[in-house]
Amino acid sequence: xxxxxxxxxxxxxxxxxxxxxxxxxxxxxxxxxxxxxxxxxxxxxxxxxxxxxxxxxxxxxxxxxxxxxxxxxxxxxxxxxxxxxxxxxxxxxxxxxxxxxxxxxxxxx
Numbered sequence: 001x002x003x004x005x006x007x008x009x010x011x012x013x014x015x016x017x018x019x020x021x022x023x024x025x026x027x028x029x030x031x032x033x034x035x036x037x038x039x040x041x042x043x044x045x046x047x048x049x050x051x052x053x054x055x056x057x058x059x060x061x062x063x064x065x066x067x068x069x070x071x072x073x074x075x076x077x078x079x080x081x082x083x084x085x086x087x088x089x090x091x092x093x094x095x096x097x098x099x100x101x102x103x104x105x106x107x108x109x
Contacts, residue, residue, distance in 0.1 A: 054069075054078050055078075056069075056078065056079050056080045056083055057072070057075075057077035057078060057079050057083075057099060057101070058079055058080065058083035058084060058100075059080065059083050061080060063078070067080055067081070067082075068080070068081035068082075068086075068087070068088050068091075069081065070084065070086050070091055070097055071097065072097055072098060072099035072101075072102055073096045073097050073098065074098055074099070074102040075099060075101065075102050077099060077101075079099060084099060084100060
């Protein structure tokens, strides 16, 4: 006796609702291989490029990951901590950093 089987679409699968960064595919030998998204890798490279173009608003020096930098929350320029006399410890206690230039500007009435 042959019975017709219909796929059940209402039944949730194990994967439903879960999100992963990369997709998975089964190879011919049955092993699951993960395929990372290329967008994640490209985003990292863009971030590196962005930092390489960052210049200190005071001295004009290039970004260096080995040095402490702080960004102004007003004008969004970046500064060497040593150029604006801010240490990493002092930066921890600052809620909103204003660079020397923005600190000198006064709001107009």
